[in-house]
Amino acid sequence: MNLFADIRGVVTDALARMQGEGLLPEGLDFSNVAVEPPRDAAHGDMATNAAMVLAKAAGQSPRAIADALAVKLAEDPRIAAAEVAGPGFLNLRLAPAVWQGLIGAALREGVNFGRSVIGAGEKVNIEFVSANPTGPMHVGHVRGAVVGDALSNLLAFAGWNVTREYYINDGGAQVDVLARSAFERYREANGLEPEIREGLYPGDYLIPVGEKLKEKYGDSLLNQGEEVWLADVREFATTEMMQMIREDLQALGVRMDVYSSEKALYGTGEIEAAIAELRAAGLIYEGVLEPPKGKLPEDWEAREQTLFRSTAHGDDVDRPVMKSDGSWTYFAPDIAYHYNKVKRGFDQLIDIFGADHSGYVKRMKAAVSALSGGKVPLDIKLIQLVKLYKNGEPFKMSKRAGTFVTLRDVVEEAGADVTRFIMLTRKNDVALDFDFAKVLEQSKDNPVFYVQYANARVNSVLRKAADAGIEASDAALLASDHALLSHPAELQLLKKIAEWPRLVEIAARNNEPHRVAFYLYELASELHGLWNRGNDETELRFIQEDKAVSQAKIALARATTVVICAGLAILGVTPVEEMR
Known part of the structure; x- marks a missing residue:
């Protein structure tokens, strides 16, 4: 039940x-007519721009349309008042029964309250995390994993058919470095001193890999040259690292539907096929790029190369796909990988990358546009850094990882639920401070506690109702007289509940799961405000002497927690029923 959509239908x-x-003349386009919350709540419950957006096409003044529309809207029993403001905006006040009716909808639909069909079953591929398989995931990956997983939950809730995908970057030089690093731990497992020279991965996490290599090969590789063992050790170590990454994701509550391998693109003709597709479209040519201003990128050469005419699809410069020596640039397999996603029939692609990939955005969007004929949109979300603190001091690095704080460090210290919620308290493109002391404190300043406390308070009301002999099952609360909820503070909470279905659609259309976290904090604030007012105004307390009144008030509380639980499910956070 989207009340804003319903009232738009009335308009x-x-x-x-x-x-x-x-x-009004026939043939007017109503698609831009909107019904939204007013900028100032004192102006009413909702506002519509109908008169403003139709005036030019209708050949009338906005004020004239608004005046006539106000008269028509006043005929509907759901509209208590329609007031024209300014040059033609129309502010609406709804009858209390409209707000009270939300309780029934929430209790009937449960955690599906607010679920939308705007996605219309379209297939969307969300690629996220995609950490190099060279070690455990670090705190930067935590935020990308949470944003990607919550966005997946959000779009599924709003009607999209979602595929979560992890792209294994196992085709580059970094996996050779991994193999050499693991080989040193293999030597260590055989009683030799490891030579962790500069450029190798120093973390202790490779010690178990070395031990497993010894179990498999014994000492047979010790006196062999790299040409003998490199390929086997690389495959073995990559498999072990991906198992570690899967376990890290599981600890955070993240699951993937598909794992795709970069290495699998080589030698299979997929890269060649993607480049051939671009060539057939006249987008591949031989040329020399002008040197870029500032620092030269690794893939720039002052010689003739095979280039992708990405400027034809919105990029700033054309991009090399093959070096002068005939080897592919790093961009070529990425083009092939996205072409593979296009061929799999996805209607929309979303990539979630670290902020260091900002230079990658235009070129990848250009490639997808070219390969899909402009039919498959690609949205790239960049994840800004997370700065870790403990009691205001920078958090120390992980010895196990060698150079960084791991995902496991964060989850073991703060818990998966707290970690996930806090990672969504800022928009993805804004840096986030994560202080272990603050995210665990029990105060209004800690959003995850504040939301969980609201849910726990409602559950405490249900327990008290049972102790008082008040039937508080959802069926009994659904049958209660919601018209008894007439206090402005109660109606205000209902108005916040009414925003939930609209919020879901806005957040989904913009691929912004952080909006859910923001909303839940606001909803919790309304619930806490009503609760606290009950300390002084006894008529606002949820448990009353009159059981019928109590049931109506408890129904309001229960409707609130229905939304909280639905929102937390999107964030991947387990609701807390009791605070200890």
């Missing part, structure tokens, strides 16, 4: 009646 029906009576 467009009124506009259609005005057309039938000759008050």
Whole structure:
């Protein structure tokens, strides 16, 4: 039940009646007519721009349309008042029964309250995390993993068919470095001193890999040259690292539907096929790029190369796909990988990358546009850094990882639920401070505690109702008289609940799961405010002497926690029923 959509329907029906009576011309486009919360809550419950967006096409002044529309809307029992403001904005006040009716919808639909069909079953591929398989995931990957997983949950809730995908970067030189690093731990497992020279991975996490290599090979590789063992050790170590990464993701509550391998693109003709597709479209040519300003990128050469005409699809410069020696640039397999996703029939692609990939955005969007004929949009979300603190001091690095704080460090210290919620308290493109002391404190300043406490408070009301002999099952609360909820503070909480279905659609359309976390904090604030007012105004307390009144008030509390639980499910956070 999206109340804002319902009232928009009331507005467009009124506009259609005005057309039938000759008050408006036929053929008007109502698609830009919106019903939204007013900028100032004192102006009303909702506001519509109908008169403003239709005035030019109708050949009338906005004020004239608004005046006539206000009369029509006043005929609907759901509209308590329609007031024209300024040059033609229309502020609406709804009858209390409209707000009270939300309780029934929430209790009937449960955690599906607010679920949308705007995705219309379209297939969307969300690639996220995609950490190099060279070690455990670090705190930067935590935020990307949480954003990607929460976005996946959000889009599924809003009607999209979602595939979560991890792209294994196992085709580059970094996996050779991994193999050499693991080989040193293999030597260590055989009683030799490891030579962790500069450029190798120093973390202790490779010690178990070395021990497993010894179990498999004994000492047979010790006196062999790299050409003998490199390929086997690389495959073995990569498999071990991916198992570690899967376990890290599981600790955070993240699951993937698909794991795709970069290495699998080589030698299979997929890269060649993707480049051939671009060539057939006249987008591949031989040329020399002008040297870029500032620092030269690794893939720039002052010689003739095979280039992708990415400027034809919105990029700033054309991009090399093959070096002068005939080897592929790092961009070529990425083109092939995204072409593979296009061929799999996805209607929309979303990539979630670290902020260091900002230079990658335009070129990848250009490639997808070219390969899909402009039919498959690609949205790239960049994840800014997370700065870790403990009691205001920078958090120390992990010995196990060698150079960084791991995902496991964070989850073991703060817990998966707290970690996930806090990672969504800022928009993805804004840096985030994560202080272990603050995220665990029990105060209003800690959003995850504040939301969880609201849910726990409602559950405490249900327990008290049982102790008082008040039937508080959802069926009993659904049958209670919600018209008894007439206090402005109660109606205000209902108005916040009404925003949930609209919020879901806005957040989903913009691929912004952080909006859910923001909303839950606001909803919790309304619940806590009503609760605290009950300390002084006894008529606002949820448990009353009159059981019928109690049931109505408990129904309001229960409707609130229905939304909280639905929102937390999108964030991947388990609701807390009791605070200890």
